Each structure stands twice: as C-alpha cells, then as structure tokens.
Amino acid sequence: MEMPEFQFSNRHHDLMARDDEHILGWRYEPRIMFESGRGIVLTDVDGNEYFDMTAGMMCMVLGHSHPELTETIREQAGKLVHESSWYSNPWLVEFAELIAGTMPGDLEVVNFAVTGSEANEIAMRLALGVTGKYDIVSLIRGLHGGSLAAEAVTSVGGGRKAHLGPLMMPAHRNAIYAPFCYRCPINLEYPSCEVECLDRSEELMEHVTSRNVAAILAETVPVAGGMVVPPPEWLPRLRDLADRWGALLVLDEAQLAPARTGRMWGFENFGVTPDIVSFGKGMTAGFGIGGTVTTRALAEEARHKAGLPWAGTYSGDPLPAAAALKQLQIVIRDDLMARAERLGRHLGERLEALAARHESIGAVRGIGLYWLLDIVADDRTRAPDPAMAERIRYNAALEGLIHIAVKNFIRLCPPLIITEAEIDEAVDRLERAIRRAEAGFPRDFDYSSSSSLAARATT
Numbered sequence: 001m002e003m004p005e006f007q008f009s010n011r012h013h014d015l016m017a018r019d020d021e022h023i024l025g026w027r028y029e030p031r032i033m034f035e036s037g038r039g040i041v042l043t044d045v046d047g048n049e050y051f052d053m054t055a056g057m058m059c060m061v062l063g064h065s066h067p068e069l070t071e072t073i074r075e076q077a078g079k080l081v082h083e084s085s086w087y088s089n090p091w092l093v094e095f096a097e098l099i100a101g102t103m104p105g106d107l108e109v110v111n112f113a114v115t116g117s118e119a120n121e122i123a124m125r126l127a128l129g130v131t132g133k134y135d136i137v138s139l140i141r142g143l144h145g146g147s148l149a150a151e152a153v154t155s156v157g158g159g160r161k162a163h164l165g166p167l168m169m170p171a172h173r174n175a176i177y178a179p180f181c182y183r184c185p186i187n188l189e190y191p192s193c194e195v196e197c198l199d200r201s202e203e204l205m206e207h208v209t210s211r212n213v214a215a216i217l218a219e220t221v222p223v224a225g226g227m228v229v230p231p232p233e234w235l236p237r238l239r240d241l242a243d244r245w246g247a248l249l250v251l252d253e254a255q256l257a258p259a260r261t262g263r264m265w266g267f268e269n270f271g272v273t274p275d276i277v278s279f280g281k282g283m284t285a286g287f288g289i290g291g292t293v294t295t296r297a298l299a300e301e302a303r304h305k306a307g308l309p310w311a312g313t314y315s316g317d318p319l320p321a322a323a324a325l326k327q328l329q330i331v332i333r334d335d336l337m338a339r340a341e342r343l344g345r346h347l348g349e350r351l352e353a354l355a356a357r358h359e360s361i362g363a364v365r366g367i368g369l370y371w372l373l374d375i376v377a378d379d380r381t382r383a384p385d386p387a388m389a390e391r392i393r394y395n396a397a398l399e400g401l402i403h404i405a406v407k408n409f410i411r412l413c414p415p416l417i418i419t420e421a422e423i424d425e426a427v428d429r430l431e432r433a434i435r436r437a438e439a440g441f442p443r444d445f446d447y448s449s450s451s452s453l454a455a456r457a458t459t
C-alpha cells in the first residue's frame, strides 16, 4: 500500500514552528496554515487544496468566500464596523426580526452575544431571573461552551474540567442521561426500554438537585458527546419533565441552526417548543455574533434581574450583524433546509456503506447534513478507539480532506452548499484514509497538541 507524506514548503514549516512558539492553542498535526477558501475548498500557503468538511468551526454554512456574502462584508466594512452596544443598528434589527420570523410560538425577543458560550450564559441568567431558582440541570454528554458557567453545565469528559475546581456557579447538576442508545447508560435497548433513561434521570434530579430547578439545558442533539440523535419521544418527554418541575427548557442550537438538520432549527424535527433557544456558530457567518431567543413575557420578567439585558463590548455590532443577516436571508431564499435533508440522506447512505466495509467504524449517526463515525477497536465490544480516529484524520488531511476528530468521534459537517459529486469525492478520500489508518499508518506521530487525544491523556 502506498504511504504518501506531506510535502510542505520551507515557508510553511517556518510558519508552523512560529505558531508553536508564540501561540497557545489546540492544533491538529500537522499545523496546516490555510490562506484562502472558496466554496467547500480550503487552500494552504503552498497551494494544496482540502475539502473542508467542518465548515470552519461549523460556521460557514454557505462555504468560504460566498460571493454575495463577500460583497455584503466588503460594503459593510466601508460603512460601519463597530459601535457602542448601547445603540442599535438597522442590520441587527432586521436580523432579530428574521430570526423571530423563523421561530415557532412566541419566541421573538433576542438578546445578542458574541459567542455560543456567552449565549448560554445569557440563557442561564434568563432562567435564574425568571424563576428565582438556582439549579441548572444539564445533560451528561452535553457541551455548552468554555466560559466557566458554561463549562460547569458541560459534561463531555476528556479532562475538560481538570484543575478548574468545584465550578460552583451556576448551581448545576449534569443529571440527565443522554439517550445514547449505542452505548446505553443503563444497559437497555430501544424501543423496548421505553426511554427509561429519562425516568432514571428524573430520579437523579430528585436526589441531586435542591428541587429549585430554574432550567433544563440541553443540546437539541448532543453533538460533541457522540451525535446522540434522540428517539422521537425523548424531547417531548423532556419538555414534560421540565414543566412538571416548573423549570424552563433551554435548547442549545449552536451546532445545528440554521438548516443543518433539514429544518431551520433542530428542535423542529422533534415537535417541541423550548422557552429559550441559544444560537452561535452556523448562525454567525463566521463572525462573533451569537444570542438567545425567548418570549416577550419571559424577557420582561427577567429585565433588571441577573444582570439582564446582557450587553458586552461587541454585542450586535454592525459588521457581524450585516453578515449574519445576509447569510440567513440566503439560507431561506435558497431553501438550504431541503438541500441539507436531501444531501444529508445521501451522505448518510454513503457512510453506512463505508461502515459495512470497515470494522473500525462501529456506528454511523447523524441528522441532516451532520454525521459522525464512531471509531471502535472492536465492533463487538464497541470499545472506543481514539488513536485510530486521530490516525484517520491525519490520513484524510493527506488525501485533501479536513474533518473533525475528537476522542473516538469523527464528525463531518460540510457547508450546506456542498454538491452530491463533492460528497462522493469526500467519502472516497475518507475511505482511502481509513484504509491506510487500518494498515497502521502513520506508525508514530505526535498528537499532543491535538484536542482529541491530548485531552484524554489528562484524564
């Protein structure tokens, strides 16, 4: 079997070394330096091209350098980039109106943030302010960001919380089992289990909370925790559980909205309406603009409590607002919901076929145009194999394919403008990468700067 290697220029190597010297950050190896992007293709400083199956950090739903978006950004940069967040601007107003127009029920008021973490901080402030209670109950396997309150309700393992101390604020309990059927937390099987994981979760809440639960916070589909697409009855039953406990239901859509799941908002697939929605990533067009959507009544109830309304230095700045507005208008105009559903089905089928040919793929899970390969050491025991996932990622980059590998999970979330032919080419490249990884290549490589395995090493 042919074992190629990366051929980088001296300039590229030099940049990689300087990056290592002066920047503290997680880095996949090799530290490829990208210089430009168009559509789903990223180009490095040597002119090598890669399919970007991560849409940046899941943000570039229209791909890189979308001509209409580029024009909007260029125009806005010459007009107004930043202003005091104690004033508003036309693009922000229109963006908020458009978001409200896509929402079910009376979810119509947006408190803007810069990041997804900040959006979840606002969501928690809202819940504390509205209910006067303190506990936030979140999912085991949920991820809500890296600011410390968001970290407190995050529960994806991998040593993320090592050396962070008790993380007391907000009062939180990661007490809800994700309905992770592939490795069921209570060793039952769906559907005969009748989603007993939720009954067990409620028992846990009874034992570990103060009973003063302000909110249940969940990703609509927990992605980083293993792409846990819930069975259809799970979210409606979680909604009932929140209501029974007098808690608000907060759904974190950072990974899913807009359109990636085949619907504008991921929760539309499950027939539930939350009280609060947080968004970031895909809604941002790659700029710093996230936020929290709730009802007028809840927003008013929380006003002047818990530091609300929230505003930071960059909240709702004109440049990010104009870009995010334009992107959302294009998503709606081009019906990328339908496209994500159609092409997502195709990608899912291709990946299922791949899994049937490769024992290292234990399971394929996904929704819309967001898919995950669960990489295992043994198909029978389902033992996770993060080293193999990292090896596959390395080989995929060699093949000209960038995807996410965190722990034993490989994730594919391309821009929603990807074509069927590009999906086919991407899966072919991935299969070549898997073949080489299964043959044991590369034998040794340093992944200590990569979040996937370095994080595990500290647990």
Ligand SMILES: Cc1ncc(COP(=O)(O)O)c(C=O)c1O
Residues within 6 Å of the ligand: 114, 115, 116, 117, 118, 120, 143, 144, 145, 146, 219, 224, 252, 253, 254, 255, 280, 281
């Ligand atoms: C579901 C979810 N919520 C929130 C966040 C945090 O977003 P940000 O990195 O913009 O703070 C992430 C980040 O990965 C996420 O996956």
